[in-house]
Amino acid sequence: MLTYLRKRIIASALPLVVVIVGVFALARMTGNPAALYLPLNATDTMRAEFAARNGLDQPIWVQMAQYFGGIFRFDFGTSMRTGQDAAQMALRAFPATLQLAATTMIIAIILALIVGSAAAMKPNGILDRCSSFISMTAASIPDFWLAIVGIWVFAITLGVVPTSGVVGAAAWFLPVATLVMRPFGTLVQVIRGAMVSALSEPYIKLARSKGATEYRVIAQHALRNAAAPGLTVAGDLTVGLVNGAVVVETIFGWPGIGKLMIDSILQRDFAVLQACVLLTAVAIFVLNILIDLGYALLDPRVRPSAGARQRRKARAAQGPTHGSENRTLAPVGPALSTSESSRGNH
Amino acid sequence: MLLVTPRSRRIPLALAASALLGTTALSGCSVANSEDAAGGSSAPSDTLRVVLQQEPPTLEACESNLTSTGVVIRSTITEPLVERNPTSGELEPKLATQWSSKDDQTWTLKLREGVKFHDGSDFNADDAIATIDRAVNSKLGCNVEGYVFGDDDLKLKKVDDYTIEVTAAKKDPILPLRLSFLEVVPKETSTTEKVREPIGTGPYQIEDWQAGQSINVAAFADYWGEAPAYSKANYQWRSEGSVRAAMITSGEADIATGLSPEDNIGDLGVSYPNNETVALRMHADTAPFDDIRIRRAVNYAIDKESIVASLYAGRDKAAAQLVPSGVVGHSDDLPVWEFNLDKAKELVAEAKADGTDVSAPINLVVRTAQFPKIQELAQVIQEQLTQAGLTVNLKMLETSQHLTYQVRPFPTKDDGAIMLMTQHGNQAGDAAFTVDQYMTSKGAQSAFGTPELDELIAQADAASGDDRQAAFEKVFKYQNDEVVQFAHIAHQTGMLGISSSVAYEPNSSSGDELRLAEVTAAK
Numbered sequence: 001m002l003t004y005l006r007k008r009i010i011a012s013a014l015p016l017v018v019v020i021v022g023v024f025a026l027a028r029m030t031g032n033p034a035a036l037y038l039p040l041n042a043t044d045t046m047r048a049e050f051a052a053r054n055g056l057d058q059p060i061w062v063q064m065a066q067y068f069g070g071i072f073r074f075d076f077g078t079s080m081r082t083g084q085d086a087a088q089m090a091l092r093a094f095p096a097t098l099q100l101a102a103t104t105m106i107i108a109i110i111l112a113l114i115v116g117s118a119a120a121m122k123p124n125g126i127l128d129r130c131s132s133f134i135s136m137t138a139a140s141i142p143d144f145w146l147a148i149v150g151i152w153v154f155a156i157t158l159g160v161v162p163t164s165g166v167v168g169a170a171a172w173f174l175p176v177a178t179l180v181m182r183p184f185g186t187l188v189q190v191i192r193g194a195m196v197s198a199l200s201e202p203y204i205k206l207a208r209s210k211g212a213t214e215y216r217v218i219a220q221h222a223l224r225n226a227a228a229p230g231l232t233v234a235g236d237l238t239v240g241l242v243n244g245a246v247v248v249e250t251i252f253g254w255p256g257i258g259k260l261m262i263d264s265i266l267q268r269d270f271a272v273l274q275a276c277v278l279l280t281a282v283a284i285f286v287l288n289i290l291i292d293l294g295y296a297l298l299d300p301r302v303r304p305s306a307g308a309r310q311r312r313k314a315r316a317a318q319g320p321t322h323g324s325e326n327r328t329l330a331p332v333g334p335a336l337s338t339s340e341s342s343r344g345n346h
Numbered sequence: 347m348l349l350v351t352p353r354s355r356r357i358p359l360a361l362a363a364s365a366l367l368g369t370t371a372l373s374g375c376s377v378a379n380s381e382d383a384a385g386g387s388s389a390p391s392d393t394l395r396v397v398l399q400q401e402p403p404t405l406e407a408c409e410s411n412l413t414s415t416g417v418v419i420r421s422t423i424t425e426p427l428v429e430r431n432p433t434s435g436e437l438e439p440k441l442a443t444q445w446s447s448k449d450d451q452t453w454t455l456k457l458r459e460g461v462k463f464h465d466g467s468d469f470n471a472d473d474a475i476a477t478i479d480r481a482v483n484s485k486l487g488c489n490v491e492g493y494v495f496g497d498d499d500l501k502l503k504k505v506d507d508y509t510i511e512v513t514a515a516k517k518d519p520i521l522p523l524r525l526s527f528l529e530v531v532p533k534e535t536s537t538t539e540k541v542r543e544p545i546g547t548g549p550y551q552i553e554d555w556q557a558g559q560s561i562n563v564a565a566f567a568d569y570w571g572e573a574p575a576y577s578k579a580n581y582q583w584r585s586e587g588s589v590r591a592a593m594i595t596s597g598e599a600d601i602a603t604g605l606s607p608e609d610n611i612g613d614l615g616v617s618y619p620n621n622e623t624v625a626l627r628m629h630a631d632t633a634p635f636d637d638i639r640i641r642r643a644v645n646y647a648i649d650k651e652s653i654v655a656s657l658y659a660g661r662d663k664a665a666a667q668l669v670p671s672g673v674v675g676h677s678d679d680l681p682v683w684e685f686n687l688d689k690a691k692e693l694v695a696e697a698k699a700d701g702t703d704v705s706a707p708i709n710l711v712v713r714t715a716q717f718p719k720i721q722e723l724a725q726v727i728q729e730q731l732t733q734a735g736l737t738v739n740l741k742m743l744e745t746s747q748h749l750t751y752q753v754r755p756f757p758t759k760d761d762g763a764i765m766l767m768t769q770h771g772n773q774a775g776d777a778a779f780t781v782d783q784y785m786t787s788k789g790a791q792s793a794f795g796t797p798e799l800d801e802l803i804a805q806a807d808a809a810s811g812d813d814r815q816a817a818f819e820k821v822f823k824y825q826n827d828e829v830v831q832f833a834h835i836a837h838q839t840g841m842l843g844i845s846s847s848v849a850y851e852p853n854s855s856s857g858d859e860l861r862l863a864e865v866t867a868a869k
Binding site for chain 2 (some may be wrong): 030031035036037038039041042046047049053063068081082083084089092093096148151152155156159162164165166185250251252255259260266267268290331
């Protein structure tokens with residue numbers, strides 16, 4: 001496992017460097033911050049002093065070297081907009097986004113498992129058609145529209161929840177309800193499709209013929225094998241939320257990292273933008289590892305040990321081999337075919 | 347190594363599920379770093395709840411000319427020496443009780459006695475001098491320095507504990523007005539770093555600032571003036587206008603800033619003149635704007651009265667100059683260009699006959715979402731100018747791109763003549779803050795000028811009293827008659843959402859300086 005993690009970290013280093021360099025370069029292509037931070041009638045002297053104060057008078061490679069050096073000290077500099085430490089601003093906003101993303105995904109996954117499984121029990125039945133309509137609608141509704149309608153119905157007309165804000169448990173209702181729709185709709189369709197495939201496999205017939213209860217057939221056999229594609233899609237959806245649910249954070253005044261990033265881009269607040277992007281990039285890297293570990297839990301064949309066992313078996317069968325050997329882990333990606341899954345746990 | 351037997355496989359799954367559900371349960375209690383602020387719907391009635399468009403980036407006193415900062419601190423947390431009455435335009439005493447000058451260059455200010463800062467220290471001449479020195483003469487890079495004072499430093503002298511002398515680099519008849527932009531802080535305030543949460547002398551002091559969520563302030567017990575009606579106030583911010591309006595209608599907030607009728611605020615929306623003026627700036631370096639007849643034709647071709655009536659429901663007012671009523675230099679007698687499409691066509695035809703390339707493309711440069719219905723306004727103008735025989739392309743740009751057109755140096759290689767839609771706000775109350783930037787030959791936001799107009803502006807800048815008013819009126823008339831850099835569209839209005847539980851009458855400064863001490867409970 002340590003070898004696996006080490007390889008993943010090394011493999012992720014290059015993309016992280018690309019992200020770090022990319023955000024540095026792209027941020028500076030948006031223009032000179034002095035145009036936004038100084039009054040429009042600021043004199044040349046004032047503009048020069050502003051550039052010197054913020055290190056913008058240095059050659060670009062010097063600025064980049066200082067930026068890289070700062071990363072190793074976890075010093076991203078100071079926000080031009082607020083005068084606060086950029087890393088602290090990003091770290092303060094990130095937990096709020098993580099909480100929102102985790103809550104949303106847990107609810108979406110649980111609901112999708114229930115609705116998707118129920119729909120798959122009788123393909124093209126009334127329940128299946130209803131769930132298909134609901135899930136496609138949920139996956140298609142724009143966040144912005146849903147949020148505004150939600151405020152109008154639940155906060156203004158019914159008065160049961162606050163319009164926005166973060167104070168009290170009721171404040172979670174509208175942001176989560178708005179965010180949960182798209183993951184729920186997408187996951188229902190994925191899980192429903194995977195369950196339909198799984199339920200037609202021979203091992204399900206075998207389980208039923210052995211007298212297993214319907215609950216056990218679905219929960220222990222079919223759902224376990226149908227979960228892998230669901231996990232893939234859920235992972236992608238979670239990554240999107242961890243990046244910041246900008247629309248929802250903006251409308252509901254949720255102090256998350258998505259809104260902070262957008263504000264930093266609009267205000268050319270380079271230090272905060274760089275801190276936010278690096279933090280989310282690292283978080284997404286960690287999330288991907290967790291998703292891989294989730295696969296390992298679901299399917300023994302994708303575990304690192306499984307790959308090693310297979311290689312040992314192959315060597316034993318073929319005798320000593322020479323030359324290069326594929327030392328990478330067994331595939332941990334999402335491409336599990338239904339036929340592979342059907343052999344997974346049985 | 348994550349090796350589990352088939353039977354024990356359920357344990358980590360169960361653990362993971364429990365952990366996730368635990369997270370959810372915890373999430374239901376509170377958002378990270380949040381505390382139970384007083385801004386909820388159950389806030390006590392002695393708390394005034396205000397919802398702003400955005401979180402202030404800082405509450406630093408020397409950045410108070412930034413709208414998002416000034417709306418919170420000016421005359422609420424901190425106070426200036428002199429304060430401009432937004433309705434009458436007159437300067438009124440605040441921390442200075444008297445001011446006078448014999449030569450318009452050296453000004454003597456008598457300071458108020460018995461004033462305390464929120465930290466308990468007494469206010470005196472040292473604090474007043476330190477405040478001016480810090481904001482204007484230091485290397486701190488205060489926004490107010492660039493906005494109001496420029497590169498010239500001020501000479502400061504303490505006469506006694508409650509009298510100071512301020513000397514400008516040259517004659518400055520409006521120096522007290524400039525000083526009204528400076529919010530007073532104690533002499534101990536850092537001169538090398540900006541301060542996010544200032545200590546002031548205002549009727550409210552900062553209690554806590556939960557970054558990203560809210561600011562709470564409490565009435566200052568030792569305030570020198572009349573105690574405010576509310577003992578506490580809570581600021582929150584929402585970017586979306588419809589959400590701010592919903593907070594008023596649902597009773598979650600008492601005052602909301604930056605609304606428009608489209609936000610469904612209904613009868614709780616109160617409009618007020620906000621000192622903003624919309625105009626088109628024509629760059630005369632390229633055809634067809636190098637011919638003054640075309641610039642006049644643009645003015646004749648735009649039906650300003652219909653625009654105001656149809657797009658802005660009659661709240662705005664057709665404009666003849668860049669400053670609205672209430673600003674020194676504005677003239678009610680200056681006529682709005684009449685809408686006369688025939689006259690516009692005639693001028694275009696004349697120019698064409700004399701060799702002007704009237705078919706040359708004109709780029710109407712507009713900032714996306716700068717104010718309500720800006721895109722519709724741009725489309726109407728495009729259509730009306732097309733009817734006059736001009737070729738107009740609409741360029742909708744985001745803020746940073748738009749700024750490259752707004753301030754010198756302007757783009758020189760555009761694919762057409764530039765016509766910039768600009769929104770100018772004069773919150774200072776004196777036309778000098780407008781014309782120096784927008785009308786002089788080298789002004790930061792002026793596309794061109796003439797030596798004659800520059801001379802008129804210089805004379806107006808040096809004048810005082812009634813002469814100053816007359817001199818600036820002359821400047822605006824000369825621009826309309828002889829220069830025609832601008833086609834003025836409308837003086838705008840802002841809108842506040844005010845709940846039925848509070849009483850507050852907005853004025854032209856309310857969007858930049860919401861004085862909480864002027865808000866009372868509705869009777």
